[in-house]
Amino acid sequence: MNPARHVHNKQRFPFHILVFLAPAVIIYTLFMTYPLVDSLRLSLYTSDQYGNETFIGLDNYRKLMTDPLWEPRLKGAILNNIEFFAIHMFVQNPIGLLLAALLSSPFIRGRAIYRTLIFTPTVLSVVLIGFIWSIILSPLWGISGDFLTSIGLEQYAKKPWLGLESTALPTLSLVSVWQWVGIPMMLFLAALIAIPDELIEAARVDGATAWGVFWRIKFPLILPTVGIVGVLTFVGNFNAFDLIYTTQKVNAGPNFSTDILGTFFYRTFFGQQLQPGNPTMGATIAGVMFLIILAGVLLYMFGWQRRVAQVEL
C-alpha cells in the first residue's frame, strides 16, 4: 500500500469512488442488466389482451418445444442457425486465417493496402451488404450469372439463389462470410505478428518449410486467438438478424428456409401484418437464445481458455 493513498482513505468516506462509478453503473444497470433480467422474468408469464400478466412457470418454454404451432418454427430456426454458424466457422475463419498468414509475412509488399481494402466490407452496414448482394445475385441483372458462365458453370447461371429453399440459406451465409471475414483476419494477424521472430528463425535454420513452421510453431501459439474467434463467431451468429431481415423480409422466406433465432424472435415479439406481437413468447425465445449463447460462452471459458492456458504454461 502506498502511504499517500492510505492516509487519504482514512480521512473520510470515499465518496469520489461512488461518483466515478455512478454514471456507468446506472446507465448499464437500467438499460442492460435490468432488461435482460426482466425479459427472463417475462418469459415465465403470460398476458391476456388487457395486459394482465399471470405467472405460468416454464409453460412458455414447454409450449415452444412441444406445441405443433411453435415447435417446427423453433426447431427450424435452431437448425438453420447451426448451419449459418457452421458455414462461418468452416469457411470464414479458415479464409481469415489464410489471409492473415499471408499478410503476416514480412516479404509481402503492400500488406497494409491489402489489409485495408479487404477489411472494407466489414465496416459497411449489413443492410447495405444485403441489398448489394441481392441485386448482384438477382437473375434480372445477371451479374452472378456472368461470373458463373465465365468460370464454366453456365448451367447455374440463371438460378435465383435467394429464391430457392435449398440455396437461400447457404448463399446468405456466404454473403455474411464475405462481409465479416475481416474480423478473424485482423485478430489472427495480430496474434501472428506478436510471435517472436527468434522462434521462427530457429525453426527455419533447422530446415523447416514455411508450411511446417506455420502448423507446428505458429498455429499452436495462436490457439488462444482461435478460441476468441470461435466464441465471437458463435455469439455473433446466434444473435444475427439484419441480413436475413433485409434480404428475405420478416418471414425469412422462402417458406422459412432462412429463419434463424433472431428473425424468429423479432417476428414473435413484434408481430407481422396479421399476427399481433406476443411479448411474453418473444421473451421466451430471447430466453432460449440467452441459454444457447451462455452455453457457448461457458464452454469457451472452461473448455478452451483454461486448457489452452495450461498448455502455454
Added chain:
Amino acid sequence: MLSLSSLSHRLRPAHSLQLLGAHAILLVYTALALFPIVLVLINSFKTRRAVFKTPYALPNSETWSTIGYETVFKRANFPDYFLNSLIVTVSALILILIAGTMAAWALAEYRFPGNNIMGLYLALGIMIPIRLGTVSILRLVVDVGLIDTLWALILVYTASGLPLAIFVLTNFMKQVPRDLKDAARVDGASEYRIYRMILPLVRPAIGTVMVFNMIPIWNDLWFPLILAPSERNKTVTLGAQTFLGQYIIDWNAVLASLTLAAIPVVILYIVFSRQLIRGLTAGAVK
C-alpha cells in the same frame, strides 16, 4: 536491411514462387471484396438501360445519369437520416467515454470492497448481446416516455458500449505511472483533478474505444427499427432499409441510395482505418 536481402537471395527460386502465389491469392481476394461495392458505385451514375446492357463499364457521356440520386432526394430525407445517425452516434460515444473513463478510473485506481465483483458485473455485457433484453427495453422506454426518440437509442447504445470500453480503459489506466498520481496528491489535488489529469495519458485507449463503438452504432438496424421507427427519427441504416424496400424495382434509386448510405462510413473508415486496425491488433495481443 542487408540481412533481409541476403536471406531472400539465398531462398530465391522457391521463395519468389511462393511470393507470387501469395500475391495472387491476396489480389484475387481483394478483388472479390471490392467488386460488388465498385459495381454498385459505377452503376449508380448510369442510365437504367446502361445498368443492364453494360454493367461492367464506367459511365461515359452517353450513359451518364443521376436520375437515381434525384429520386432519392425527392422521395427520402437522407439529409435528415444522416443528421439523426450523427446525433445518435456522437452522443452515445461521448456518454460512453465520460461514463466509461470515470468507472474505469475507479476500478483501476482505488481498492474498495467489491472492486473485483463490480469489474466482473460491468464486464458481463461484453459477451451477452443487449438485443436479448429488447422486450423489456421497449417497455422501459415506453414507460419513461422516450419511445420514438433519439434518446432511447443513445441510452441503449451507451449501455451496450460501456462493458468493453470499461474493460479496455481499466487495463490501460492500470499502467499509468504511480509517481505521477502520488505527486499530484501530495500537492493537494482532489481525486477529480487527478482523474482529469490522467485522461490525456490514456488517449490511445480512448481512440480504440471510439472506433470500436462508432461503426456498430452507425450500422445498427435492430434498435432504430424497434425504438425509433418514425420518419422523423430514422437513422441512415433504417432509412436506407425502408427506402430500398419500397423502391426495389427502381434500380437507379436503389443503386444511388446504396452509394449514398455507404459514403459516410467509407469516409470514416478511411480517416480512422489506422486507429481501427491498431485497436483491433492491440486488443488481441492482450
